[in-house]
Amino acid sequence: MQQPDPTPRPALHPDTVAVTAGRPPRVQGRPVNPPVVLSSTYVSQGIPGDELLYARAGNETWVPFEETLAALEHGTHAVVLGSGMAAIAAALGDVPPGGTVVVPRHAYQVSLGYLDDLARRHNVEVRRVDVADTDAVLAALDGADLLLAESPTNPMLEVADLPAILTAARERGVTSVVDNTFATPLGQRPLELGADVVVHSVTKYLAGHSDVVLGAVVTSDDAIADRIQAYRTLHGAIAGPLEVYLALRGLRTLHLRVERAAANAAELARRLDAHPAVAEVRHPSLPHDPGHRRATAQMAHFGAIVGVRPVGGPAAADAVVAAVRLWLPATSLGGVESMLERRRRFATESPTVPEDLLRLSVGVEDVEDLWADLAAALDAA
Ligand SMILES: Cc1ncc(COP(=O)(O)O)c(C=O)c1O
Numbered sequence: 001m002q003q004p005d006p007t008p009r010p011a012l013h014p015d016t017v018a019v020t021a022g023r024p025p026r027v028q029g030r031p032v033n034p035p036v037v038l039s040s041t042y043v044s045q046g047i048p049g050d051e052l053l054y055a056r057a058g059n060e061t062w063v064p065f066e067e068t069l070a071a072l073e074h075g076t077h078a079v080v081l082g083s084g085m086a087a088i089a090a091a092l093g094d095v096p097p098g099g100t101v102v103v104p105r106h107a108y109q110v111s112l113g114y115l116d117d118l119a120r121r122h123n124v125e126v127r128r129v130d131v132a133d134t135d136a137v138l139a140a141l142d143g144a145d146l147l148l149a150e151s152p153t154n155p156m157l158e159v160a161d162l163p164a165i166l167t168a169a170r171e172r173g174v175t176s177v178v179d180n181t182f183a184t185p186l187g188q189r190p191l192e193l194g195a196d197v198v199v200h201s202v203t204k205y206l207a208g209h210s211d212v213v214l215g216a217v218v219t220s221d222d223a224i225a226d227r228i229q230a231y232r233t234l235h236g237a238i239a240g241p242l243e244v245y246l247a248l249r250g251l252r253t254l255h256l257r258v259e260r261a262a263a264n265a266a267e268l269a270r271r272l273d274a275h276p277a278v279a280e281v282r283h284p285s286l287p288h289d290p291g292h293r294r295a296t297a298q299m300a301h302f303g304a305i306v307g308v309r310p311v312g313g314p315a316a317a318d319a320v321v322a323a324v325r326l327w328l329p330a331t332s333l334g335g336v337e338s339m340l341e342r343r344r345r346f347a348t349e350s351p352t353v354p355e356d357l358l359r360l361s362v363g364v365e366d367v368e369d370l371w372a373d374l375a376a377a378l379d380a381a
Contacts, residue, residue: 014072014186015255017068017071018251018252018253018254018255021064021068021072022034022063022064022065022066022068022071022248023064024064034061034064034245035060035061036245037060037241038241039055040054041054041055056233056238059238059241061245062080062239062244064248065078065080065216065245065247065248069202069206069216070218072186072251072254073180073189073191073198073218074185074220075191075198075218076220076222077225078217078218079216079217079225079228079229079232080202080214080215080216080239080244080247081215081216081217081232081239082214082215082237083213083214083237084199084201084203084204084214085110085111085114085201086235086237087199087200087201087215087216087217089114089235090231090237091148091177091197091199092114092146092148093227093228094145094146094175094227095118095124095145096145097123097124098122098123099122099124099125099145099146100124100125100126100127100143100144100145101115101118101125101126101147102129102137102140102141102144102147102148102174103126103129103149104129104130104149104151105128105129105130105131105350106131106150106153106154106155106350106352107148107150107154107179108150108179108181109154109346109350111150111179112126112128115148127140130158131149131151131158131160131165132158132161132290132291132294134160134165137165137168138164141165141172146175146177147169147174147175147176148179149162149176149178149179149190149195150181151182151183151188152284152291152295152305154181154182155343155353155357156353156357157182157282157283157284157303157306157307158290159284159290159294159295159298159299160294161294161298162178162188162193162194162195163193163194166178166193166194166195167194169194170196175196176194176196176197177195177196177198177199178190178195178197178199179198179200179201180199180200181199181200181201181204181205182204182303182305182333183299184206184254184258185198186254186258186300186301187258187299187301188298188299188300191218191220193298196219196221196224197219197224198218199215199216199217199218200215200216200217201214202215202216203334204332204335205254205257205258205304205334206250206251207250207334208254208257208334209246209250209335209336210332210336211246212243212246212247214239214247215239257336257364258304260364261336261363261364262301262302262303262304264304264363264364264365264370265304265306265360265362266283266285266302268306268360268362268370268371269281269283269286269306270285270286271375272306275375275378277310277316277378277379278308278309278310279311280307281307281308281309283302283303283305283306283307284299284303285302304361305333305359305360306359306360306362307357307359307360308357309354309356309357309358310358310378313355314342314355314356316356317342317355317356317357317358317381318342318345319377319380320340320374320377320378320381321341321358323376323380323381324340324377326338326365327339327340327370327373327374327377328340329341331346332361333359333361335361335363336365338361338365339360339361339363340358340359342355342356342358343357343358343359344356344357
């Protein structure tokens with residue numbers, strides 16, 4: 001876990017932070033990148049304290065990644081874990097048996113599945129809300145223990161009024177957790193908007209190359225950070241050093257990748273919106289999108305996930321997925337390569353997600369090549 005930095009940092013631009021944070025000290029002849037430490041244990045006399053003892057409890061390769069992510073999210077502590085779901089499970093670890101959690105009805109389906117499991121095993125009440133409906137969220141927060149928010153949501157891209165719901169959660173003593181996977185810290189920094197905790201599927205934009213599965217929790221609350229770190233050690237929900245090295249390498253270009261992917265996404269959303277074979281496009285960049293005004297006010301970019309419903313329903317959607325040659329049919333997002341999938345092919349996806357919704361994760365390829373492939377698949381569907 002990253003230790004709080006006692007020296008005041010100059011206010012660097014986030015793009016500079018992504019490149020410069022977490023570097024080793026400048027020492028003549030020493031590497032500019034942190035080394036990968038492959039060791040399950042450390043030489044130790046067993047003296048308790050901060051020293052490294054055993055690699056389930058701490059690994060030097062975690063630290064530079066954690067420092068960089070904490071700096072980007074403007075938190076004081078980041079804790080890297082073995083997956084985004086491990087991060088979410090850790091962040092939900094304080095929900096008491098019989099407690100209450102508020103969550104968007106269109107949150108990531110496995111997060112919802114995890115909450116269903118808590119409901120079954122620990123009698124936790126799960127209040128699923130339309131997170132874009134601020135009054136509904138505020139009403140649901142009464143008597144709740146924890147809010148697990150997504151904005152934009154996966155896969156419907158609803159945009160919450162984060163300042164309003166996070167302030168309301170704080171006023172009611174409800175712990176707030178924001179899954180910032182879609183927006184990234186370059187799109188929004190929920191801790192500054194009042195969140196207690198940020199979680200990430202590092203697998204997605206932060207690592208950015210579809211080659212690792214990792215998660216992270218970020219907070220400025222010392223007690224929460226201690227608890228998350230203890231969760232990681234006790235549950236063994238740890239990240240491998242090689243994966244964390246790759247994630248830090250990816251994080252160095254987060255700003256370049258996200259800027260290009262978001263620009264590609266906005267352009268494709270605009271073209272899809274005008275295409276006769278498309279019934280609906282969801283992307284906050286579109287002026288008619290329900291989340292457009294809020295996203296414009298709250299976010300530095302509109303993100304690179306686009307929802308598309310082709311004319312012709314689920315069969316047409318499946319035909320598009322089968323016809324693309326450049327886009328990859330696969331279930332992930334946030335990589336440099338463009339991917340798409342029909343979400344309801346999963347029986348566990350929320351039934352209020354339309355059967356024919358394609359989730360596009362727009363990558364950093366040339367936008368004309370992406371468009372030509374997609375338009376040809378739509379024409380053929
Ligand atoms: C928004 C969101 N949160 C969390 C997760 C879970 O992350 P992981 O697959 O790294 O466990 C995902 C995965 O798709 C996601 O999209």
